[in-house]
Amino acid sequence: MARSRQLAPGVGRFSRSQAASRRGLFKGLKKSDKPAPADAPAFKEVTVSGEKNGGTRLVPTSKAPRFYPAEDVRQPKKSRKSPKPTKLRSSITPGTVLILLAGRFRGKRVVYLKQLESGLLLVTGPYKVNGVPLRRVNQAYVIATSTKIDLGDFKVDAKINDAYFAKPSTKGSSSAEAEFFEDGKPKAKEAFPEAKSADQKEVDKVVVAAVQKQETLAKYLKATFGLSKGQFPHQMVF
Numbered sequence: 413m414a415r416s417r418q419l420a421p422g423v424g425r426f427s428r429s430q431a432a433s434r435r436g437l438f439k440g441l442k443k444s445d446k447p448a449p450a451d452a453p454a455f456k457e458v459t460v461s462g463e464k465n466g467g468t469r470l471v472p473t474s475k476a477p478r479f480y481p482a483e484d485v486r487q488p489k490k491s492r493k494s495p496k497p498t499k500l501r502s503s504i505t506p507g508t509v510l511i512l513l514a515g516r517f518r519g520k521r522v523v524y525l526k527q528l529e530s531g532l533l534l535v536t537g538p539y540k541v542n543g544v545p546l547r548r549v550n551q552a553y554v555i556a557t558s559t560k561i562d563l564g565d566f567k568v569d570a571k572i573n574d575a576y577f578a579k580p581s582t583k584g585s586s587s588a589e590a591e592f593f594e595d596g597k598p599k600a601k602e603a604f605p606e607a608k609s610a611d612q613k614e615v616d617k618v619v620v621a622a623v624q625k626q627e628t629l630a631k632y633l634k635a636t637f638g639l640s641k642g643q644f645p646h647q648m649v650f
Contacts, residue, residue: 498531503556507563507622510535511555511637517544519636523561523619530574538616541623542634545612548577559632561622572611 416424416431426434455470504510508524510533522535522544533551537544623629 497529498527498551500527501551501556504533504551504554505560507561509557509559509561509633510549511557512544512549512553513555514553515549517547519638520544521557521633521635521637522547522549523623523633525563525568525615528574532574534568534572536612536615536619537633538619538623539612540616540620541630546572546608546615548574555637559629561619561629562625563618563622566618568615569611572615 416426418424424431452473454473456473457468458471460467460469504524506525510522510524512518512520512522512535517537520537520542522537522542525534525536528534528548530548531551532548533554534546535544535549536546539545623633
């Protein structure tokens with residue numbers, strides 16, 4: 413039962429005795445503990461009629477279940493859902509210039525190369541033009557422009573896939589004592605792999621050559637995208 417509601421500050425609807433009666437406080441608190449249940453024996457002796465049955469027999473106290481699973485290990489539930497590949501927007505084709513809307517290089521213009529197995533887009537600045545390296549981007553965070561670069565028959569090497577961008581797992585001995593004696597110095601920066609640098613140069617070589625065929629395209633890729641007051645992306649012509 414709810415406690416006495418206040419009609420005014422310090423004035424309750426019920427008196428102290430009425431509130432105690434409604435809450436059942438007159439019963440008091442039970443000070444005695446419940447007796448611990450006695451351990452039931454696993455078997456009990458039962459008298460069996462018949463001359464050839466021995467007279468008595470031990471029967472289990474708790475009867476075993478009638479049905480039991482045939483396999484001890486539970487099988488995981490099978491899902492009928494099959495993962496479907498991400499559908500690429502029709503406005504995004506190899507060589508299309510995209511505008512990044514999120515991430516470290518947001519506002520930069522990049523060139524689309526191909527779609528990876530995970531559904532992410534492989535893009536490049538190119539790095540020599542605007543400093544954007546080979547990256548994976550979700551198509552939900554890009555704006556496709558009408559500008560397109562003719563890459564011809566160029567195809568990105570098959571080794572540049574999702575596993576190519578996975579970070580190597582380094583298990584170092586980072587103890588509290590070692591951090592204390594480092595005296596707050598920043599962690600040493602690892603050198604960029606030469607193999608990935610060579611791959612970047614190989615891709616940029618083709619893309620930059622295609623960019624240089626148009627007079628103002630390099631300046632367009634260097635420029636950062638932005639909106640002024642009152643402008644909206646869907647109302648602009650790219």
